[in-house]
Amino acid sequence: MCEANAYLKHGNEETLFMEAIDIIEPYEDGLKLVDIFGRQKFVKARIKDMTLLSHRILLEPTVEPAAPEPQIQT
C-alpha cells in the first residue's frame, strides 16, 4: 500500500498529523486529507515537502499563531 503519513512542522519540531493518507486536495486556504478508510481532515497548511517512497508528507501551517491585537487609539 502506498499511503503516506503527514507531519506538521512547527519551527524545528514535526508532529504526526494524520496517518495512512490516500488523497490530498487543496481546500479553500488549506488542504483536505483523506485516509485509506475515508476519514477526512482539513488543515490550514501547505505542502512543504513530500517523499512518496518514504511515505512522508511534511506540512507547514499557513496560519501563524494569533498575535495580540494592536491597541487602537481613538
Add this chain to the structure above:
Amino acid sequence: MCEANAYLKHGNEETLFMEAIDIIEPYEDGLKLVDIFGRQKFVKARIKDMTLLSHRILLEPTVEPAAPEPQIQT
C-alpha cells in the same frame, strides 16, 4: 514501489508530464519534481489533486498562455 505519475491538466485534457515521481517540493512559483532515478523537472503548476493509492498526481498550470500585450498610447 510507491512512486507516482504526474499529469498536467489543460482544460478537460490531461497529459502525462512525468513518471515515477518520488519527491514533490514547492519551488518558487511552481513545483520541483524528482523521479526515482534522481531526474528533476520544474513546472509552473500547483497540485490540483493527488491520490497516492492510484499513484496519480494531477497538476494545474499556474501560468495562463501568454495574452497579447496591451497597446500603450503615449
